[in-house]
Amino acid sequence: MPKALSEHETEAFRERICDCAARLYVEEGPAAVTMRRIATDLGCGTMTPYRYYPNKESIMTAVRTRGMHRFSQVLEDALGSPGDGRTRSRAVRDAYIAFARANTATYRLMFEYPEPHKDDTAYREAHERMLRTVVAHVDVMIDEGRIQADAPIFGHQIWAALHGAVMLEIAGMLPPGFDAASLHTRTVTALIDSARPPAP
Known part of the structure; x- marks a missing residue:
């Protein structure tokens, strides 16, 4: 009888399943994601x-759910770094880009493809956490008096610019000499300058 996996080992194998499914989905298309193909690629x-997920649909929802929690965690950790609001905002940007580079398939699956099970409780909680997290650095700059803005809208403006820069980098379509961070810096500097409070 095979030895039962520890909780840590079970979690690690779930992560391997999700990583495999995300890669197959993005690189080969939805039809490539089958339980049999996942098992083959994992060598099991x-x-x-099926011991971990009932079907491939539940795996794809888990990819996004787990990805959003991991994504949120790295951004929350970055926001907790020392410095003023602008410094912490840059730390969030750098953590965002690092996550997208290190987890490209999961990142693309989170944002390029719609989730058909948006009412799934775990997915909804992860999505709501992510939405709070990606704009939290704007609240810090507002509290410091650095900018005057509607935090959710301004945060989404910055997010949209960063996501666009990241996707262009992934596609290899940035101008020579630019990466996602350097391109986004130019965009966000203009946004922040436009939102500065008027001089007294």
């Missing part, structure tokens, strides 16, 4: 993935 028995 055909029925093994």
